[in-house]
Amino acid sequence: MIALGCDHGGYDLMQEVMAHLDQRGIEYKNFGTFTKESCDYPEYAKLVANAVVDGTCEKGILICGTGIGISIAANKVPGIRCALCHDCFSAKATREHNNANVLAMGGRVIGAGHALDIVDLFLDTPFSNDERHIRRIKGIEG
Ligand code: RB5
Numbered sequence: 001m002i003a004l005g006c007d008h009g010g011y012d013l014m015q016e017v018m019a020h021l022d023q024r025g026i027e028y029k030n031f032g033t034f035t036k037e038s039c040d041y042p043e044y045a046k047l048v049a050n051a052v053v054d055g056t057c058e059k060g061i062l063i064c065g066t067g068i069g070i071s072i073a074a075n076k077v078p079g080i081r082c083a084l085c086h087d088c089f090s091a092k093a094t095r096e097h098n099n100a101n102v103l104a105m106g107g108r109v110i111g112a113g114h115a116l117d118i119v120d121l122f123l124d125t126p127f128s129n130d131e132r133h134i135r136r137i138k139g140i141e142g
Pocket of ligand 1: 007008009010041064065066067068069070
């Protein structure tokens with residue numbers, strides 16, 4: 001189960017992400033926002049982050065206008081490793097190296113075609129389980 005959240009700046013791209021997940025048969029829980037009306041991204045970041053941390057969802061995808069605000073907010077929740085990715089290399093690397101559990105993107109930054117490739121890499125790439133990466137992730141957690 002994938003947790004989804006966005007603000008008004010990410011709303012349009014999130015519709016594309018949901019259609020893509022439907023097409024791939026991947027289950028998701030959409031935490032909103034549900035309209036294009038202006039809203040506050042921290043609310044949706046926290047809903048998604050909490051669903052990932054409490055195990056309701058295995059990963060999350062967050063979208064705001066830039067991806068920046070919503071990723072900063074998600075990373076305030078202990079246990080969240082939210083990666084802001086606008087390229088395929090980073091999406092793959094953050095799974096392999098950081099075991100990122102939430103992907104953030106900016107709906108005003110990239111087109112849907114590119115974003116969906118990033119989503120696929122994020123969802124399909126396993127963590128490397130390399131000792132050095134495990135050590136570094138533990139280091140993040142303090
Ligand atoms: C909303 O206008 C915009 O500030 C928000 O979507 C995001 O880009 C914040 O980081």
